Structures are given as structure tokens and as C-alpha cells.
Amino acid sequence: MSRSRKNTKLSDEASGGFSSGGFDHEIAQLTKLRSGTSENMSKLVGGKNKGWISPVKMLAARESNFLRKSKFSTADGCHILNRYLPVNGPYLVDQMESCAYVSHFSFDGSLLVAGYQGSHIRVYNVEDEWKVHKDIMARGLHWTITDTSLSRDKRFLVYSSMSPTVHIVDVGSSVMESLANVTEIHEGLDLSGDDEESFSIFSLKFSMDGQEIVAASSDDSIYVYDLVTNKRTLRIPAHKEDVNTVCFADESGHLIYSGSDDSFCKVWDRRCLASRSQPAGTLVGHLEGITFIDSRGDGRYFISNGKDQTIKLWDIRMMSSNSECVSRPRTNFNWDYRWMDYPAKLREMKHPNDQSLATYRGHSVLRTLIRCHFSPEYSTGQKYIYTGSNDGAVYTYDLVTGALVSKLNHHETTVRDCCWHPYYPVIVSSSWDGMIMRCEFPGSDKTPPSLKQRRNHRLYLN
Incomplete structure (x- = not known):
């Protein structure tokens, strides 16, 4: 694989076709509060550029006890860390002969899970030089691993394929080579119930x-x-076409977001489903099917990736109670995203009833259900969103300005999924070239230090 292409950092002026209704909106304020300097810090060391304060000045103010406390506020820490984007590398984590479909960190960032088309799911120990912690050979695989999810306590992992049965594995066991029902039991969870029809699972959490x-x-x-x-315990006939993505809106588990090939995002309140099997609301704006949804975790905002080559930001308070009154515009183009490019005539087309807060353009959503995510709250204040792309790159956008702040070119083909470490400036990408790659900050041509070694640096910032 050629390494001649360099990773690119772009200025805040490169918006990638961003559009919003003028971001005088609550989320802009919330993002600023999470990722900007505190009011006391701004008054103390603020200069001509109010949007950016030198970390040197911030450290000097803290060490001189001008703030009258021994550590930075959470927002002050994010203000420093979110400027150090993970763009150095790439460094190879692993390579298989089959396509890599999914990747995600554990809740605490100590483990990385990656799922491949060729039946393998590998769990890597991030703090032990990314060594394989558990090698899982999937059971009942149909075509590919479509998704994996790790429980918050890192005890259990569930995985799905093109089948109504998902399987669960004990990641906390001592068995490293987990061959389904040979070296370890992979219990099957049948979602079909009494239904006889077969179906595929595209997403699970x-x-x-x-x-x-x-x-x-x-x-x-x-x-x-x-x-x-x-x-x-529950089956919701949610959409009129394939449901490609679903997630819980927040920790309560009451609200669920879903996205479908019918182009609609829907919000489901489980507290109301007993009386009426209708969504709490519908959000329209995408012109084509939705490939992935990621929640901000506050039960209010989420982003979606669409086959119309856009990411959209949503506020559920703007949803419609009746989706039937808002139809999807007819494009009169018969195209299939799996093997055709998106028609040029549709790229600037807008939904007449678009309810989204902002639209982000530049990446390519083709060939597969490409995923997008919010950057971590702890280190960036969720200041960015990022996504894989069919052109082999990982794109990172500024949530509020829409600026394309980095484009990581280190794969030869489709990046289906990517994940940002919850605490450190590390991005991992999984591609159809079979490679799991990581980029970090800081970095050089040498292999960077392990995350365990860098804990002392993080403690210093706190």
C-alpha cells in the first residue's frame, strides 16, 4: 500500500459545503461552554484572539495560582486538548485478509474491538501495545459481521450478521482463542421470536x-x-424500508433514535409505546437513506450520515409529530449507492422541509453503511464530528462552523467505521483494505509511546 499521500490539516475556512441557518443556536453555546476556556480564564489571560488562548498563558496562570485553584476546569482542559488533533501517523494496529467493517473503543478506552468480514472479531489491549486480548471466531456468520457492541463493564460483547440471531461472548473470560461453541460458548439470542420470516441485523447497541x-x-x-x-421484549414496525441504524438517546434508555432507507430519522419514547405504536416524532431533511446515527448523549441532539453524501445535525425538539404529511422529494434518478456514484445533479439539491440544524459535506457515503460520530466529550467537549468515507479517508468537521479541520488519507479503499479514544488524541479507522490503522498526537516517524506511558502527561494537564 502506498504511503506517499500525506495526512492533511485544513484551515477553518474549508467548510466542505457546510450549511446552517446561522448558528445562533443553543448547541453552539453548549459546545463553547464544553470546549472553550472558562470565564475566569478568559478574563485573566484573554488576548486579541478571543477564540483561542495560548496553553502557555493558561499553564502560567494556573501555576502562579491566579485562578485560586490547583487544576483546570473541564472546559479549560478541553480547550487545550481539542487543538491537538490526532493527525500523526498512520500506525498499523492489525491487518487481515478480509474487509474490516466495525471498530470501537470500550467505555474506558482500555480495549479496542474490530470486526472483520471473514468471521473474526478481535479485541485489542490498548494499554499493552495494542496486543490481541481476545480473538473471536464468529458463529453463524452470514456474509459479514455487521456490528458489534461491548457492554460498559467490558464483560460481554454482542455481534450480529445478516441473520435474526445475534450472539453474545464473555470477553472477561480467560479464553483468548474464542472459537464459537468449541473453546467457548457463544450464546445465540433469537430476535425473531415466533416470527418465521428471516431478516438481517444491521446495527445493535x-x-x-x-x-x-x-x-x-x-x-x-x-x-x-x-x-x-x-x-x-419489544418489536417496533418502525419504518417503511430497511432500518440501518439505531441507538439509545441517553443513559435512561427511554428514548431511541432510528434511521432508515426511507430517509427518515425517528424518535421513539418507550414510555408511550404501550398505548400507541407510533414514534414520538420524525425528522426529515435527508434525500436518501440513512446509514448511521450517533447520539450526543443528552437526549436532545444527534447526527446522521446519509446516502445523499451529507451528515446532518438534529435537535429532537424540532421533530414533526406526523411523518406522513412530509414526503421524500422525488429525484427521478434510479441509482444504487453500492456500485454507482451519486448523481452530480443531486449534490446541491435540498429537501424543501429540511428540519436539520446543519449539514456537513465533503466525505463520500457509498458502497456500504458508512458511520459517523461525535468526538469525545472529555478531551474535545464534542467540538467535532468525524466520519469514514468511500475515498479511503477519515474526515473531521468542526461541529459549529462546519469547517473541515482534518482529512486523514491512509487507506486505499472504503473506511466504513472509525473511532476516537474517549480520553486520548487517538483515532482508529477500519477499512475494506483489511487494515486497522491509528493516528495520534503527538507523533513522528517513530512508534509513539503507549497510552499508559502518557498518563503522567495527562495528570500534569489536570
Whole structure:
């Protein structure tokens, strides 16, 4: 694979086709509060450029006790850290002969999970030089691993494929080579219930308490499986086409977001589903199907990746109560994103009833269900959003300005998924070239120090 292409950092002026209604909005203020300097720090060391204060001045103010406290506020820490984007590298984590489909860190960042088309799911120990912690050979695989999810306590991992049965593995066991039902039991969780029709699971997530799994399926439905009672407890006929993505809105587990090939994002309130199997609301704006949704975690904002080659930012308070009154515009183009480029005539087309807060353009959503995410709250204040792309790159956008702040070119083909370490400036990407790659800050041509070695640096910032 050629390494001649260099990673690119772009200025805040490169917006990538960003559009918003003028961001005098609450989320702009919330992002600033999370990722900007505190009011006391700004008054103390603020200069001509109010948007950026030198870390040297901030450290000097803290060490001189001008702030009358021994550590930075959370926002002050984010203000320093979110400027150090993970753009140095790439460094190879692993390479398989089959396509890499999914990758994500554990809640505490100590483990990385990666799922491959060729039946393998590997769990890497991030703090032990990214060595393989557990090598899982999937059971009942149909075509590919479509998704994986690790419980918050790192005990259990669930995985899905093009089948109504998902499987659960004990990641905390002592078995390293986990061959399904040979060296370790991979219990099957049947989401079909008494239904005879087969379907595929495209997306699944653990609840925060680890007691439930929510899944999106090809039979236009959302499923919830209760691990305590060991049975499917809910089926929602949610959309009119494949449901490609689903997630919990926040830690409560009451609200669920879903996205479908019918182009709609829907919000489901489980507290109301007993009386009426209708969504709490629908959000329209995408012109084509939705490939992925990521929640900001506050039960209010989320982003979605669409086959119309855009990411959109949403506020559920703007949702419509009746989706039937707002139809998807007819484009009169018969195209299939799996093997065709998006028609040029549609790239600047806008939905007449677009309810999104902002639209981000520049990346390519083709060939597969490419995923997008918010950057971590701890280190960036969720100041950025980032996504894989069919052109082999990872794109990072400024949430508020829409600026394309980095484009990491280190794969030869589609990057389906990527993940940002919850505490350190590290981005991992998984590509159809079979490679799991990471970029970090700081970095050089030499292999960077382990995350364990860099803890002392983080303690100094605090």
C-alpha cells in the first residue's frame, strides 16, 4: 500500500459545503461552554484572539495560582486538548485478509474491538501495545459481521450478521482463542421470536446498564432484547424500508433514535409505546437513506450520515409529530449507492422541509453503511464530528462552523467505521483494505509511546 499521500490539516475556512441557518443556536453555546476556556480564564489571560488562548498563558496562570485553584476546569482542559488533533501517523494496529467493517473503543478506552468480514472479531489491549486480548471466531456468520457492541463493564460483547440471531461472548473470560461453541460458548439470542420470516441485523447497541440490546433490522423494524429475562421484549414496525441504524438517546434508555432507507430519522419514547405504536416524532431533511446515527448523549441532539453524501445535525425538539404529511422529494434518478456514484445533479439539491440544524459535506457515503460520530466529550467537549468515507479517508468537521479541520488519507479503499479514544488524541479507522490503522498526537516517524506511558502527561494537564 502506498504511503506517499500525506495526512492533511485544513484551515477553518474549508467548510466542505457546510450549511446552517446561522448558528445562533443553543448547541453552539453548549459546545463553547464544553470546549472553550472558562470565564475566569478568559478574563485573566484573554488576548486579541478571543477564540483561542495560548496553553502557555493558561499553564502560567494556573501555576502562579491566579485562578485560586490547583487544576483546570473541564472546559479549560478541553480547550487545550481539542487543538491537538490526532493527525500523526498512520500506525498499523492489525491487518487481515478480509474487509474490516466495525471498530470501537470500550467505555474506558482500555480495549479496542474490530470486526472483520471473514468471521473474526478481535479485541485489542490498548494499554499493552495494542496486543490481541481476545480473538473471536464468529458463529453463524452470514456474509459479514455487521456490528458489534461491548457492554460498559467490558464483560460481554454482542455481534450480529445478516441473520435474526445475534450472539453474545464473555470477553472477561480467560479464553483468548474464542472459537464459537468449541473453546467457548457463544450464546445465540433469537430476535425473531415466533416470527418465521428471516431478516438481517444491521446495527445493535448495549444499553448503559448492560441489561438490554437494541437492534435495527432489514424487516423495517427495531428490536429490544432483555438479557435478564433472556427474551425479546419489544418489536417496533418502525419504518417503511430497511432500518440501518439505531441507538439509545441517553443513559435512561427511554428514548431511541432510528434511521432508515426511507430517509427518515425517528424518535421513539418507550414510555408511550404501550398505548400507541407510533414514534414520538420524525425528522426529515435527508434525500436518501440513512446509514448511521450517533447520539450526543443528552437526549436532545444527534447526527446522521446519509446516502445523499451529507451528515446532518438534529435537535429532537424540532421533530414533526406526523411523518406522513412530509414526503421524500422525488429525484427521478434510479441509482444504487453500492456500485454507482451519486448523481452530480443531486449534490446541491435540498429537501424543501429540511428540519436539520446543519449539514456537513465533503466525505463520500457509498458502497456500504458508512458511520459517523461525535468526538469525545472529555478531551474535545464534542467540538467535532468525524466520519469514514468511500475515498479511503477519515474526515473531521468542526461541529459549529462546519469547517473541515482534518482529512486523514491512509487507506486505499472504503473506511466504513472509525473511532476516537474517549480520553486520548487517538483515532482508529477500519477499512475494506483489511487494515486497522491509528493516528495520534503527538507523533513522528517513530512508534509513539503507549497510552499508559502518557498518563503522567495527562495528570500534569489536570
